[in-house]
Amino acid sequence: MNRFREISYFGVVLGLLFAPVAYAQDAAALVTARRQQLEAQLQQIETEISGYQSLIDGKQKEAASFERDIAILDAKISQAKLEIRSLETLISKLGAQIQEKEGSISKTVVTIDHKKESLAALLKKVREYDDVSTLEMLLANDKVSTFFSDVDAFAKVQQALQQQTDELRDFKQSEEQLRVEYISEREDQQQARTLLVVEKTNIEKQEAERKKVLKDTRGIAAVYQQYLSKRAQDASAVRSQLFMLEGSPAISFEKAVEYADRASKKTGIRMAFLLGILAQESELGKNVGRCNEPGDPPKYKWKAIMKPNRDQEPYLTITKELGLNPDAMPLSCPQSVGYGGAMGPAQFIPSTWMMLKDRVGEATGHKPPNPWNPEDAFMASAVYLTDLGADTVAGEREAAGRYYAGARWKGTLGQRYAGQVLAKADTYQQQINIMKGLALAGDRNN
Numbered sequence: 001m002n003r004f005r006e007i008s009y010f011g012v013v014l015g016l017l018f019a020p021v022a023y024a025q026d027a028a029a030l031v032t033a034r035r036q037q038l039e040a041q042l043q044q045i046e047t048e049i050s051g052y053q054s055l056i057d058g059k060q061k062e063a064a065s066f067e068r069d070i071a072i073l074d075a076k077i078s079q080a081k082l083e084i085r086s087l088e089t090l091i092s093k094l095g096a097q098i099q100e101k102e103g104s105i106s107k108t109v110v111t112i113d114h115k116k117e118s119l120a121a122l123l124k125k126v127r128e129y130d131d132v133s134t135l136e137m138l139l140a141n142d143k144v145s146t147f148f149s150d151v152d153a154f155a156k157v158q159q160a161l162q163q164q165t166d167e168l169r170d171f172k173q174s175e176e177q178l179r180v181e182y183i184s185e186r187e188d189q190q191q192a193r194t195l196l197v198v199e200k201t202n203i204e205k206q207e208a209e210r211k212k213v214l215k216d217t218r219g220i221a222a223v224y225q226q227y228l229s230k231r232a233q234d235a236s237a238v239r240s241q242l243f244m245l246e247g248s249p250a251i252s253f254e255k256a257v258e259y260a261d262r263a264s265k266k267t268g269i270r271m272a273f274l275l276g277i278l279a280q281e282s283e284l285g286k287n288v289g290r291c292n293e294p295g296d297p298p299k300y301k302w303k304a305i306m307k308p309n310r311d312q313e314p315y316l317t318i319t320k321e322l323g324l325n326p327d328a329m330p331l332s333c334p335q336s337v338g339y340g341g342a343m344g345p346a347q348f349i350p351s352t353w354m355m356l357k358d359r360v361g362e363a364t365g366h367k368p369p370n371p372w373n374p375e376d377a378f379m380a381s382a383v384y385l386t387d388l389g390a391d392t393v394a395g396e397r398e399a400a401g402r403y404y405a406g407a408r409w410k411g412t413l414g415q416r417y418a419g420q421v422l423a424k425a426d427t428y429q430q431q432i433n434i435m436k437g438l439a440l441a442g443d444r445n446n
Helices: 003-017 025-060 066-130 134-140 144-217 221-233 235-240 253-267 271-288 308-322 350-364 374-387 393-408 412-445
Strands: none
Touching: 025 066, 066 144, 066 221, 066 412, 144 221, 144 271, 144 412, 235 253, 235 412, 253 271, 253 350, 253 374, 253 412, 271 374, 271 393, 271 412, 308 350, 350 374, 374 393, 393 412
16 A cells, blocks of 8 residues: 555544544433523522512511511511522532533543544654655656655645644533533532531521420410510610621620621611621631641641632731731632632732722721721721722622622522521621611610
């Protein structure tokens, strides 16, 4: 066989040998169908959640009564149960998407490996024939027409080589994009699991409150009014309760209100909403764990958990300015994928803190401000929430969603986070009202 015809034949063989491998399409179709089914379930649950919210909003406009307040509690508990179902469904949906992505990545990797082998074999052949001079090619053929036919075949092989190189590059880019999406979905799934833990804690509190109301009042309207009056006057209990902060010592609720009040006056952010954000962040921080503490192994230290080109240098700048040991400051741990390194009660990553710190320092007078200092953390959250549009009550839900999920705030995760924050804000508003009411009553009596 002519050596140049051998190249053409070799290319055909390679094309057949390294064609994309057939995969189990039925299994992939089942996974896709399951994901679509879960998406439909999620939409249905979201509709039901909205229905309960409308019921709660309507009941809250009615005059206070035992029946009304129990109905609101019942609706909130039912809504919370749906929130849990929503998050569980989202976790399953993300699991199906991750499974699909893993299949796509595996398929792409196999195709890339085959194309690499094919290209290596073609390059080897081309290199062999590159060593043959034009004169040798001409003398090797009996007819000039055959020589030109072989030259044309060789040119086609080179063209095919370029095409396969381009295809390999495209497949590599596709693989990189799939891996980015895969990591994002894994992060979303872990965040959903964390929010699920918070939601289960919330429903336990609501069910405990309902039981206490029924126990203390026995369902008698007159007794219920006395119960409400006593609860409204119990400001000492509100003042003394602890406001838990992740990455910083717990402070009294009264001190938290003081910090929130200062931040509110500087930025226009509602006090109760700010308290809701910080309580939510600390609760999430508690559930994702803490890293970089003294004695932690290297894999839990800042060098391992922070994104190198985004947060490590800012973190060193922050700790150096504050005279703090970078190896001893509490930081959030990474979740199953991605990075950690969020600092203090407001859970800001170092790169975000650097963008806010000058404004925070101007507002608190602390230069530089400290992300682990509760007062600075309160102010930093308020400044950031102002940027997100939370300086009006109407903008609070979107701002809360953006605080957690960024541009994807309209999605399930952003909305679940916002819902949890606003529920906390409602509770804190009631407690603030109790403290303010008794303070006003004291002023009138003096």
